[in-house]
Amino acid sequence: MKKLWTLLKIDYTMALRGKFILLTIILAILLTVIINFVLPEKLTTEMSTYILDKTRYGGISAVLNAQGDEGNAFKIEVTKSEEELTSKLTKSNGVGVIFEDDRVIIVKQGYEDEAALNLMTATLNLLTRKLAGVYSPASFKYTVLEPQSTEKLPFNKSMIPALIVLDVFLLGFYLIAAMIFQDKKEGIINAYRISPINIFGYIVSKVVINSSLSIALALIIIATTVGFQMNYLHYFVIVTLSALLFSSLGMLLSQFYSSLTEFMYISVAFILIIAIPVISYFQPSFSVPFFRYIPSYPVMFEIKNIISSVQSKEIWSLSLLLAAELAGVLVLVYFTSKRVLFGRRHSS
């Protein structure tokens, strides 16, 4: 215990004087500002639609005006002439719809979202059928299979799980690597190798100190963006296990390299793998079964559930899985460190 305590004191002092703690505080401020003030709460895809009624009937404008914008996916504005329509289109990113007797002309900018255009065409179809008296539903009703999925987080808050995986956990991953490279550069490893050091203590000390920076960052971000209306115990458990896992992975990989420059290639590959599930997070339809085995995948969704205050049955099973993964990685780190960092060298 005395040796572990000594190593913890060394690593804490090194983190403090190596400005790791300052970096964590700066990152916390930066991410808080980005989430609260830079990212919008709502990512709007609203498209303005400018209507010109050139039919002999001339009543389309009246119908549209009477109906109003309510319930529409896009804002409708009636224009009086082609000049006015063109002028409005050039000043905005909207779409123009010109009703003639025998056809409807759609004037688009060219870069519109295909889904939004399809939605607009469907609405126009419905409108023309309504005008012709063919089909006129009294109302629309939505039936939801998974009610909890409608609990939508504001856009900026929905970014938090991805930011925690990609910034917060990777902070511990990189900081522990930086500490290992510092120890190698200063020749400290050699000094340790001729001392009665406890190798597991060396690993635990580095993992604990660097993970605690990730955990602190994750707590600051959540407190300053989401507030206290969520289950902090669940959040703390998931964040702690994930931070420990990512720091251990940082140590596992970095010990094979002698500098951050050399480490860059493998770390970029690691980040790519960890980042892949972010695609599924934002586009749930894109989910390859393999993604579920990447730790960042379940962690992101669980953090989202915790932030949304959605009761999740998977919190403890995920915690167990993370703990098992952490134990496995630590065992690997122990045996590789014993050989790579602390083993007898075969050459100088």
Add this chain to the structure above:
Amino acid sequence: MIEVKDLYFKYSEKDAFCIDHISFNIDKGEIFGFLGPNGAGKTTVQEILTGLLKQQGGTVLYQGKSIEEQKEDFYNKIGVSFEFPNLYGKLTGYENLKYFAGLFSVPTVDPNFLLDLVGIKDAANKRTEQYSKGMKQRAVFARSLINNPEILFLDEPVSGLDPTTAKSIKQVIRKEKEKGTTIFLTTHNMFVAEELCDEVAFIDEGKIITIDTPKNLKLQYGNKSVEVEYKMNEHLQKEMLFLENKDDKSKLQNIIAKNQIITMHTKEATLEEIFIKLTGRGLV
């Protein structure tokens, strides 16, 4: 205390032996010097003896127990001073020693006492990244004493130090010997070896050329040398010649016959001169 038999080492299969089947014994409480030029294999031997380098062949025994079998307890008993200082730059000298002391399971020495002993107590609370090379070297030397080691490995302990500091470090080494510490010292400095070592091994190109006490080496090789200063073509020349050596003897006769002699002394050879005589090369 330490027995080394037929030790060899090479960095790769294609290379020649860096350590070429060497053997020596070090008694308890003895200062054993490894004297040789840079690249002779001194540090490699020390790294094998401390377990930093994997032994390829031969045996290294500490009180009859192989280095390969040594456990944590062995590292509680040894102290190592590296040639190239390895300290936490962002920690102070005091913190470097204090934290290192925390890794041992045996009673340790007060870091301030050791820093005072090597003359850097005033810089105890300064980060070692601000230390000069000599100060760092002294801090590493002080750190090697933190656990009251029974065996001390010193790699070029006074290299690069000013004469006053070197003198005080040598004094500390002598005191350690008086305490009964066994000391393995590598150096390319003949004066250090001569002043401190009970026994000296000359090592060159991985081979031990000779092992003996400095006194015996001088008696054996150094009692019939002549240093002659003479003018040849208006240029002042200086030669050290060994009278046992036939070539040197005729060279001396030749110098006396053909040149103007300025000074001529019989001289006790230094270890360096003996080293040159035995290996044909200098110590630097």
